[in-house]
Amino acid sequence: MAVDSTRQLKQDHVTVRRIRDIAQKCSDKLYAGQDIPLEDIKIVAVVMEEFIDAFHHGKEEKAYFPETADKDEYFSEEIRKFLIEHEFGRRVANMMKRNLLEWQTGIDAREPVARFLKTYAIFITDHTDKEDKFFDMLEEMKSLTAEEDRELLRHFETCGKDIGGSARIEELLRLIEYLEERNWMR
Ligand SMILES: [Fe+2]
Numbered sequence: 001m002a003v004d005s006t007r008q009l010k011q012d013h014v015t016v017r018r019i020r021d022i023a024q025k026c027s028d029k030l031y032a033g034q035d036i037p038l039e040d041i042k043i044v045a046v047v048m049e050e051f052i053d054a055f056h057h058g059k060e061e062k063a064y065f066p067e068t069a070d071k072d073e074y075f076s077e078e079i080r081k082f083l084i085e086h087e088f089g090r091r092v093a094n095m096m097k098r099n100l101l102e103w104q105t106g107i108d109a110r111e112p113v114a115r116f117l118k119t120y121a122i123f124i125t126d127h128t129d130k131e132d133k134f135f136d137m138l139e140e141m142k143s144l145t146a147e148e149d150r151e152l153l154r155h156f157e158t159c160g161k162d163i164g165g166s167a168r169i170e171e172l173l174r175l176i177e178y179l180e181e182r183n184w185m186r
């Protein structure tokens, strides 16, 4: 059976949590004084920015949430909170990146980079748990019609194209695997 839009977002969360685990481990090792190639941390920033923020949050913000918000007042309240959390995550990711760039110019930014990575990991755990509960509820209530669901899947495709299409998404998945294989991840 084809994957519906709600299930697709839940499946994205599995990948999003893999990025969370990488960010957490990276933070732990930095705090422990271990050296991690700054190039690797730059890749962490890339997958955070492209997979989580542009691609996954893009699908939620541009397609799924607008479609489901007006179905129920409780839904729209939840969605309003999710959007605020996306904004928070975006700010944390930007702060991490800004400090990483400073570090690359020779200023020691180990502490702030470690701190923002840790904050980001906590944000992902909290945010995806809440959204999963929300998605479960929508599934249980059968809130989306088959036609709305097809429409959402089409819209998701456009979101994928916006970030460079399936080739870029596959590339991002390869980058996540690459990071998981690095020595400092062990
Ligand atoms: Fe979200």
Ligand SMILES: [Fe+2]
Binding pocket: 009, 013, 056, 060, 128, 131
């Ligand atoms: Fe999400």
